Amino acid sequence: MSGVAKPDRRIEDYALVGDCETAALVGRDGSIDWLCWPRFDSSACFAALLGDPENGRWLIAPKEAPLRTTRHYIDTSLILVTVFETTTGTVELVDFMPPRDGIADLVRLVRGVRGQVDLHTEFILRFDYGSIVPWVERLDGKGLRAIGGPEMAILRTPIPLEGRDFTTVGEFTVNAGEVVPFVLSYGPSHLQPPDGVDPERALQETKAFWHAWSNRCTSEGCWSEPVRRSLSVLKGLTYAPTGGIVAAATTSLPEEAGGVRNWDYRYCWLRDAAFTLRALGRAGYYEEARDWRDWLLRAVAGSPDQLQIMYGLGGERRLAEWEVDWLSGFDGARPVRIGNAAATQLQLDVFGEIADAMFQAHKHGMAPVNRWSAIARAFLDHLETIWREPDEGIWEVRGPRQCFTHSKVMAWVAFDRAVKWVEQLGVESPVERWRKVRDAIHDDVCRYGFDNELGSFVQAYGSKVLDASLLLLPIVGFLPPSDPRIVGTVRAIERRLLVDGLVFRYDTGKTDDGLPPGEGAFLACSFWFVDNLILQGRAAEARKMFERLLALRNDVGLLAEEYDPRARRQMGNFPQAFSHVSLVNTAYNLDLCEKRSEERV
Template structure:
């Protein structure tokens, strides 16, 4: 049976990633990229869809795990009556080969282990041709794909599985090296396991060591930074939303999406998180990816792109996968890439301004891009769209989308004023920003509710309305904002965490039901900071941090009734929220204050911890 989402840990090489369960099973792995077809897909089906398990044979073994401090090297310890041994899992950064290394180390006495190696290429569908060389090396080939497993453990084929048993005693080490490559190329040289481990540890420690103190939350911020780095496709700088596809937002439900792509919406908050912690190289790489991806006509700008900026993310369903705990359909690709979502234009404009404010050199295409986008958006902002939540129930005039259109013109006006050479353009942008502002305040505020609403003319409350003070559209102490926060708390809070909106009352094109959306709850904590409600913000943040699993990872959503994680995992947006809210609480001027100050709105000052 597939493990609970929170029982998984992540390993990766900044080009792809694997999920390892608490009992030592790799149930998800895509080679050679995050968005490649999975070779192990048991996460979304059964062991027959591919997995690789190494575990103590004693079912009563006590299991504990951790990441080696400040790294992405996973250590799973098995303690039996006969001894103690640790399974070390990691993926070295690439030097021409794609490797995943598992090293079993005996620490005390002796422990019996077994391994079950089941390769199924093409998302768990294709059974490969498996051969064993004279030296025991296992090669699995199907079409263009090849995996090579090298280990001193004798392995035998049985029922389309490759299995083996071994014993490890104190002081002994048993290595397993899995290497991916095209089936048409020569067999690669095997890596030096100890050197690979040392180099991998040095890479992650050097990265994490650059993180400054964030008070009591330094450790959780570091873990989130490491997770964001692991979700970064290093060849291009793109950051995937998550390492997985189709982990459900409701167990057994259809809200299952492919998150192995890069969303423009994450841009501003990602840049702020990296820059505020001094990671300018990563921030610059993300901005460069962003600027390459959106090149072209503004009306063709997508909400998400592939790792290298690919635009064709065709959505389809692998019918042979039963889904995580029966949650179907499983989806590959994402049709939301074809939606019109107005807010992404504001996110891009805000990202450009925040990058400049944070100290990144001005991008040479910023000016031209700004003018082209504003020309298009001057008409387009009047259109309905599918909104931040990518609804599949039809376009509407979403309040958050209009607010972000205001952000686009407001930031463009500010940048033009600061450049000093485009006064007419700045005046034009500010005029449109003022028009949008008046339109939103008139049509999106419900006087009966005393709150802004999800879309023009609706009575629905939406957590995205929290962005109104966070982007500086209105001050946090404006009575309309205070009323909106109260409405969000009253209508969307479930056991201390926020829903995006109430799916029972909104036709978003899907059956109702999903968990609390974690990043929305981080937004609420950020608004508390802006309103001077420091203790409320701190309590809410500690509750969120308490949801991290035993190795510090967060999913997209949480079910407070079943007390389990939901949605794709680990989720970049959740970890970005964790970082930025920690900074908002720990510093006199955090990312939320800086973003608001860019709008010229006043900010309530919070005390540093």
Template structure:
């Protein structure tokens, strides 16, 4: 899934494999999403794949550096910017699932969380020993300046909704991540920025999210400001270090997602769909459970000290792989089959990071099998820390 000549990473090598058989949530994933590629690189770095990280950084510079103020969320594997979405009406689709699309209209969306994923990966590359690059530092500075100006805007969010823009909590959290990782690099002497301004901004974003994005009555963060909806992307709040895993608001959010977005087996839906009605994402129809989100739940359970539950869910997820050990984007618990484009980079990235986290936490366990009391604090990123603690590949 890495295009060797440029280092670009595709989200999946297929198009229009449906997220529900017979449904219309069928998209072209044969492109390089900054979010998918960045988080995949974070997992690869944890396994010692530094050459791939350096190649991706070169791809990023070619694709973005000329125009970072107009950052797209996806590009072609050689950095192409133009990917108009078209429907191939003469094709019947996989098992009658239409439409068949090529290109992806999400290229024109505003997704502010992408700044967080990209900057976090640049930070991890630095921490993982990838050599300093002056061009990358210059790009980083321009990206953070642009985010400072735009972080208060609504956007389409991580799930690329095709309805009205909202103030998605996940997007604001990832804006916080972008600022936080920039501060860390500056404090390490690897980046020249105005630290005082960024520290104030980091606190401002944090306070706004905890005020506007949290429902104190239900004790859970919500999908967007003023909304009562849940979103599985909220499971990332402790994983990126926004709040510690033991925080009551984090525990409450995890419990709400277990109640309202999970199957009895712990497999997680992204958010509630609306059946035959048009939902908040701009589409009617349902979809399968999202494997990426299900791995995030494993991480949350593990960091909350519920290691036996986390391992049991992890084993259930591993059992969903095909005979080659590969995963698609989603899974249909009723029909017991994989759904969506295949294989999916996000799913395998999550599998790798969850495995590394469970390995790390198992090493921290007391002889009786219970986790040690010391848990990562609010300024650490436990999943990333587990990634970086992994041995280098030889």
């Protein structure tokens, strides 16, 4: 099986397991095809997701093709159970990563459920994104050690393993009631091999961790299940040592099948901050919200003219982009990129995202951070001098800068939230000047960002292009949802960007089948459209569209960045924090709307 690319792979065939410092993607076939150690943004030791099995994977599966395969998480945890049913019996494959206590582990348990099942394992470890074949040696007769430069991995299992063509293989049989454990541990190669964890004890402790975390959730509405699953995904994408939340666990999963728009999302975007704080605060996760806010303040500390749109997990700024030429890409989508050059772009909206995030933190009862006032004043002084400039915009266009309407609106948000902050806390500030700048930006957007002929706001000043980011105007409070200009904008987006109940990011024309060419529908934008339906009192339509979006989740409740209605498959990096944050916020908005409707009856 080694060296043979998987046929007809789909992004939604994967599930996430993680320890709040990194994560692995497990395929429906029992193969772990992606794992970066020790952090989300470290190099991968299993990279078959972006290449073929020779680039690293770990398969555990029945030797006979299963008659049926199903999967589920245990409760709201990230403990994955894959059930293989064969002609001779049924087994469960339980995959999880225990929260770390200094040691990074990945545990796999094969449990016999019914009858007898013959299984096999194929272990191909390749450090540095599949490029380094490690030196493998036996360890105490109960496993093996793989070393490549500074990295070391230890695999412990009672199953006899043997090397075959630079691949470690093993065969075993499991009867009903039996359990066969596998434990993979990671550490620096210059240290002694870390002690192995007790698999069953680790399972119980991991269950207890997730149970305690889930019990803190205050979501009891009719959307409780998808909300809790999405919140678990956000927790799983959190880098616990710093509180940073990565946009996704992967890099270079394509926005378009076979395309070149393949980006590294294993970093923390400032744009996600306000949405995430709102979601965490609503769900009662104040500790996680505070940690994310504090990460944000540390990351942006410094000169305002050096503000970036994204940072590393610890606030690192150098995210140099390079291409991995030895990986063939997901289903041939190349290049595979590591790092993200968009970190150096000018995106004016991030100033508004930061201000709104801090305002959301205050709304949810977090005590103000003393240095925020000084940071905010420095940022607003700088933004006052540059808000008229063109930028690359929310979609990080790698082309000429434009005066994007959304960017200007978010510059307005920065001053608006600062004014509200002063009004509520009474801190000393040049609030009158900020009000004047806020009003000037508002007038500018209404004059140049609105097209009277279209009856809609447009993507950029002087443009005729529609853009789904305009759906955020009423959400951030730029204009009320009943304003004719907002009503016209939503109507125009509904007419030109809404296809099959899903919203595309911007105008790209349509092909003969009525669908836009290129990338799929952007899921976060689709949730924003539902939010606008709610704001306009179109509750029945909102509920119908929300349920349509929920149906796009895979069998374990995960969403990527986009959905291709033509191929009926998820696209983009996975699982995507922005999609799940948007799901949570929309669920709360819809639940509140329906409760208010019930009160009026």
